[in-house]
Amino acid sequence: xxxxxxxxxxxxxYELTMAAGYHARNMSAEATFSLFVRDCxxxxxxVTGGLEDVLRELAMMRFSEDDLAYLESTGLFGTDFLxxxxxxxxxxxxxxxxxxxxxxxxxxxxxxxxxxxxxxxxETFLLNTVxxxxxxASKAARCVxxxxxxxxxxxxxxxxxxxxxxxxxxxxxxxxxxxxxxNVLAGQRYGIxxxxxxxxxxxxxxxEEEAAYVSFAETFPENSVFLIDTxxxxxxxxxxxxxxxAMRKNGASLKGVRLDSGDMAALSRQVRRILDRAxxxxxxxxxxxxxxxxxxxxxxxxxxxxxxxxxxxxxGVSADAPYLDIVYKLVRFAGRDVRKLxxxxxxxxxxxxxxxxxNPNGGYRADTIGLADEQLEGCIPLxxxxxxxxxxxxxxxxxxxxxxxxxxxxxxxxEEYKLLDKKKTYPVGISEELQKIQxx
Amino acid sequence: xxxxxxxxxxxxxYELTMAAGYHARNMSAEATFSLFVRDCxxxxxxVTGGLEDVLRELAMMRFSEDDLAYLESTGLFGTDFLxxxxxxxxxxxxxxxxxxxxxxxxxxxxxxxxxxxxxxxxETFLLNTVxxxxxxASKAARCVxxxxxxxxxxxxxxxxxxxxxxxxxxxxxxxxxxxxxxNVLAGQRYGIxxxxxxxxxxxxxxxEEEAAYVSFAETFPENSVFLIDTxxxxxxxxxxxxxxxAMRKNGASLKGVRLDSGDMAALSRQVRRILDRAxxxxxxxxxxxxxxxxxxxxxxxxxxxxxxxxxxxxxGVSADAPYLDIVYKLVRFAGRDVRKLxxxxxxxxxxxxxxxxxNPNGGYRADTIGLADEQLEGCIPLxxxxxxxxxxxxxxxxxxxxxxxxxxxxxxxxEEYKLLDKKKTYPVGISEELQKIQxx
Numbered sequence: 001x002x003x004x005x006x007x008x009x010x011x012x013x014y015e016l017t018m019a020a021g022y023h024a025r026n027m028s029a030e031a032t033f034s035l036f037v038r039d040c041x042x043x044x045x046x047v048t049g050g051l052e053d054v055l056r057e058l059a060m061m062r063f064s065e066d067d068l069a070y071l072e073s074t075g076l077f078g079t080d081f082l083x084x085x086x087x088x089x090x091x092x093x094x095x096x097x098x099x100x101x102x103x104x105x106x107x108x109x110x111x112x113x114x115x116x117x118x119x120x121x122x123e124t125f126l127l128n129t130v131x132x133x134x135x136x137a138s139k140a141a142r143c144v145x146x147x148x149x150x151x152x153x154x155x156x157x158x159x160x161x162x163x164x165x166x167x168x169x170x171x172x173x174x175x176x177x178x179x180x181x182x183n184v185l186a187g188q189r190y191g192i193x194x195x196x197x198x199x200x201x202x203x204x205x206x207x208e209e210e211a212a213y214v215s216f217a218e219t220f221p222e223n224s225v226f227l228i229d230t231x232x233x234x235x236x237x238x239x240x241x242x243x244x245x246a247m248r249k250n251g252a253s254l255k256g257v258r259l260d261s262g263d264m265a266a267l268s269r270q271v272r273r274i275l276d277r278a279x280x281x282x283x284x285x286x287x288x289x290x291x292x293x294x295x296x297x298x299x300x301x302x303x304x305x306x307x308x309x310x311x312x313x314x315x316g317v318s319a320d321a322p323y324l325d326i327v328y329k330l331v332r333f334a335g336r337d338v339r340k341l342x343x344x345x346x347x348x349x350x351x352x353x354x355x356x357x358x359n360p361n362g363g364y365r366a367d368t369i370g371l372a373d374e375q376l377e378g379c380i381p382l383x384x385x386x387x388x389x390x391x392x393x394x395x396x397x398x399x400x401x402x403x404x405x406x407x408x409x410x411x412x413x414x415e416e417y418k419l420l421d422k423k424k425t426y427p428v429g430i431s432e433e434l435q436k437i438q439x440x
Numbered sequence: 441x442x443x444x445x446x447x448x449x450x451x452x453x454y455e456l457t458m459a460a461g462y463h464a465r466n467m468s469a470e471a472t473f474s475l476f477v478r479d480c481x482x483x484x485x486x487v488t489g490g491l492e493d494v495l496r497e498l499a500m501m502r503f504s505e506d507d508l509a510y511l512e513s514t515g516l517f518g519t520d521f522l523x524x525x526x527x528x529x530x531x532x533x534x535x536x537x538x539x540x541x542x543x544x545x546x547x548x549x550x551x552x553x554x555x556x557x558x559x560x561x562x563e564t565f566l567l568n569t570v571x572x573x574x575x576x577a578s579k580a581a582r583c584v585x586x587x588x589x590x591x592x593x594x595x596x597x598x599x600x601x602x603x604x605x606x607x608x609x610x611x612x613x614x615x616x617x618x619x620x621x622x623n624v625l626a627g628q629r630y631g632i633x634x635x636x637x638x639x640x641x642x643x644x645x646x647x648e649e650e651a652a653y654v655s656f657a658e659t660f661p662e663n664s665v666f667l668i669d670t671x672x673x674x675x676x677x678x679x680x681x682x683x684x685x686a687m688r689k690n691g692a693s694l695k696g697v698r699l700d701s702g703d704m705a706a707l708s709r710q711v712r713r714i715l716d717r718a719x720x721x722x723x724x725x726x727x728x729x730x731x732x733x734x735x736x737x738x739x740x741x742x743x744x745x746x747x748x749x750x751x752x753x754x755x756g757v758s759a760d761a762p763y764l765d766i767v768y769k770l771v772r773f774a775g776r777d778v779r780k781l782x783x784x785x786x787x788x789x790x791x792x793x794x795x796x797x798x799n800p801n802g803g804y805r806a807d808t809i810g811l812a813d814e815q816l817e818g819c820i821p822l823x824x825x826x827x828x829x830x831x832x833x834x835x836x837x838x839x840x841x842x843x844x845x846x847x848x849x850x851x852x853x854x855e856e857y858k859l860l861d862k863k864k865t866y867p868v869g870i871s872e873e874l875q876k877i878q879x880x
Contacts, residue, residue: 006603012595012622013636017660021642024659031645070628076663116645123639127598128606135601155452158567159763161575161601162608163446166568182452188510196453199563201770202461204778205471205556219464220457223516231781313763322762323599323753330641338644341671 003056008085009067011124016071019117020081029334030092031116032351035126037134038325039105044417044424046324047141047406048101048109049133049172051386052396054126058090059392061122090118094387095372097354098397100137100175100406101382102413104426107354107369109134111383116333123328131326132165133172139318140176141410142293143311145418148300151179151308153195154186155288156316169316175402177410182310190399197223200260203230213243221252225286228271229261237271241278248280256284256307264289265302272305284308292319293420337437348430350437355379364412370431443496448525449507451564456511459557460521469774470532471556472791475566477574478765479545484857484864486764487581487846488541488549489573489612491826492836494566498530499832501562530558534827535812537794538837540577540615540846541822542853544866547794547809549574551823556773563768571766572605573612579758580616581850582733583751585858588740591619591748593635594626595728596756609756615842617850622750630839637663640700643670653683661692665726668711669701677711681718688720696724696747704729705742712745724748732759733860777877788870790877795819804852810871 022028037046063071063085071077071085092114103109110130112119143152154173160166170186180195181187187194198216206212213226226243228236237257244254257275259267264287275283287299288310296309313319329347330338339349351372357365357379368376372383385393397405416424430438462468477486503511503525511517511525532554543549550570552559583592594613600606610626620635621627627634638656646652649671657664666683668676677697684694697715699707704727715723727739728750736749753759769787770778777789791812797805797819808816812823825833837845856864870878 007625009625009628010597010603010606011624012597013624013627013634014622014639015636016624017637017663018639018642021638021656021659022645025655027645031641033641067628071624074627074634076660120641124598128600128603131599132601132605157450157452158564159571159766160568161572161757161762162604163450163568164602164604165572166450168602182454184451184453184456184511185447185449187453187514188449188507194453194514196455197457198461199454199458201471201473201560202458204770205462205467205773215465216461219461220516223457317601317757317762319762322601322757322759326599330644333645 003053003060005057005060006125007067008061008063008121009070011121015121015123017076018120020077022116022120023081023084028115028117030113031119031330032111032113032332033119033123033328034108034331034347034352035110035130035326035328036106036108037103038327040321040325041423042321043138044419045138045413045426046103046134047137047176048097048099048103048130049137049175050130051096051099051110053129053133054110055094055387055392055396057125057129058094058122058387059390061090063088088118089390090114090122091390092118092387093385093389095383095385097382098384098402098405100402100409102409103354103382104367104428106348107367107428108352108383111351111372113351127326127328131324133168134326135318135324136169136172136316137176139293139315139321140173140178141406142420143296143315144177146293146296146300146420147309150306152177153308153310154178154181154183154316155310155312157183159313160316165316171399173315174399176406177403178311192399197225198227200227200230203227209236210239210243213240217243217247217252217254221247221250222255224254225256225258226254227258227260229259233259233262233267234270234274237274241274241280244275244280244283245278254280254283256286258286258288258310260289264299264306265304268299268304268306286310288312290314297420337440339438348434348438350434352434354382355431356382358412362412363414364426366427366429368429368431369434371433371437374431374433376431443493443500445497445500446565447507448501448503448561449510451561455561455563457516458560460517462557462560463521463524468555468557470553471559471770472551472553472772473559473563473768474548474771474787474792475550475570475766475768476546476548477543478767480761480764481863482761483578484859485578485853485866486543486574487577487616488537488539488543488570489577489615490570491536491539491550493569493573494550495534495827495832495836497565497569498534498562498827499830501530503528528558529830530554530562531830532558532827533825533829535823535825537822538824538842538845540842540849542849543794543822544807544868546788547807547868548792548823551791551812553791567766567768571764573608574766575758575761575764576609576612576756577616579733579755579761580613580618581846582860583736583755584617586733586736586740586860587749590746592617593748593750594618594621594623594756595750595752597623599753600756606756611839613755614839616846617843618751632839637665638667640667640670643667649676650679650683653680657683657687657692657694661687661690662695664694665696665698666694667698667700669699673699673702673707674710674714677714681714681720684715684720684723685718694720694723696726698726698728698750700729704739704746705744708739708744708746726750728752730754737860777880779878788874788878790874792874794822796822798852802852803854806867806869808869808871809874811873811877814871814873816871
């Protein structure tokens, strides 16, 4: 996959005015910023996403002539500062949890150490990229868990918040265990399996519903999923069964039918019966329309015989929690640990590490936030150096590898944290060393 | 502004499998699809956005060699269909409400009439583009109304749902009356005024808060807004006032101070008093942190002396209603009006027009959805032909012109529909002619 940088103007103006302020005073000392998520009432755990984009963007960061001309046109910046930007590259260090890692509130998931101007300017991009992709991966993980092994397909593209949103949702959901996406561009860019067959409009272009099915089956003898609710779902199921039987006689095979409205639990049972009586017990029932982790969980609790779900809008915008309270805070500057005391927004100073402890028989037990150079016995440090002197130190792993990492990670997380509507706080402590620094 | 097309693979796979189905049967008749928003409990009105992107994308639509190679690699499509896609351009007609138009549930805001394959393939792009930009313009209009004339600045970039989300939020909020954005790239691309000065990190890089202010003022003698809550807001205000007085002596001028945490109503009054006593009554108070239309309305109801608001995350993802239930439905095919009867998802068949009636003394009275070729006396038709034979019939208006249109539109909307937490349904009727078609 080729990466197209969005460029350093993807930033808040204040990053650049601050940079001009630092530049005017020759402040070029090293700063460390810590990126973390504050508590979210609707989530017991989060899943990291976005690191690949972060590394590729930072590695390619430079101001173009057009960028500089625009900045000059604002009248805010002097020639000397603009010349500095022209030559500037990102030369810092990034330590981060790999994508697909489970994390909790207040844990740093990424730390940047770089000359203050470089570290400052990338703030907005980092927050946007890591925040959004982690938001969706976290939501998707809940859906996957609720589906208890049934495949999920990302159907969200039409209602995601913009183009990039649609692409990143496809990637983030696949990372968290979705089986496929309807998003063709994401299929091309990320190699994610694509899925989809027909909408209501296809059925409507034929004078008779059955003719639409017959016609579609001729074009896709092995890959047809008939949408059966355009007029009446039960009648649609009967027609689909008739066409499915005919297909079998011709050596073809109906893959499934899809329900897209009405009482999913009741309808899926009726449709299953119709299909089974027609000898089509291998024809799967897909369901879509308004699914998220809550609705999936509800219909499955009622034993609805649904084999796969199309999960769209509510997942694609993380409707119950449409943003993470993600922040990027200065924790160390010019060899001095710093912190902020604004009410409700106090931060932990110092370069940090997150240490994860497991139970002897497997399963996560607790995390400790400590100092970057600490070593805590029996714990695994989660932040790794992924960029050094502005260069990526390891090629980013493939999406499949990230997906496998997440799956393993998730199997280690206690079931009590996976419950959808119960707030359960995973134990995250602070090391003695880190505590000492705060008190100074 | 140059437009970069996202390309026709930005679509759901089923659009292409349906297209292959139409192609296999030589179905090339004209179809009309109608794009509209279903009712939303949290909104009394909506504002159109996204049309400029729609027109530019459709005018440039073509499958590249890479696109076709990817589609071939899926194994789903035959050579004949892929050749058809290779030559395909969008040759249809688009009728739409201009950007910045106020609209209501069930009203078609855009209709496409084109050969079925072309009209089908663009569905996902149209829904995503018009849906998201209208979502944000609608949310932003509420914020602007709540601020009652005080300028608003879009601060959302760090937490929008992806890159494109951030850019489109800046454009959509400006369209709806925001004064500026912190988003530098949006400033460059759309010519929107940019705004921003300092974050907490700037203050923290100095051993003393006051030194940070002094330093910043040296770099930006006319464009400094000091952030005063890093340690203690009231103390920060005193320091800012001292520096502001010194600036004045030097012929400079402090623009403002910014509050970013705590009890905004109480703090803004204390800070105003401190500034006024220092003779700095022209120094403005900016407020940010968690603002949306509700919080703006609340602090202003308490007479908080806040002059301008930075409005971020909750607006940038439309947190109280993070998606529109926007759909694109086949309403006419091959000379036949069609409709869908799925429970809760019934659509109005036929090519349509929306007619708006005003009161004699100004102000919108009621809308009527009718047939495209009807004329209703005393009403203004809202859908205009903006693309014909695949070509844009009018250059899209400038963003300033759209912004002015919205402002005028909004002044015609009754105050009862602008209330934030009261559901009030604007009267939208159906013409006799349109009703007749439904009953056939």
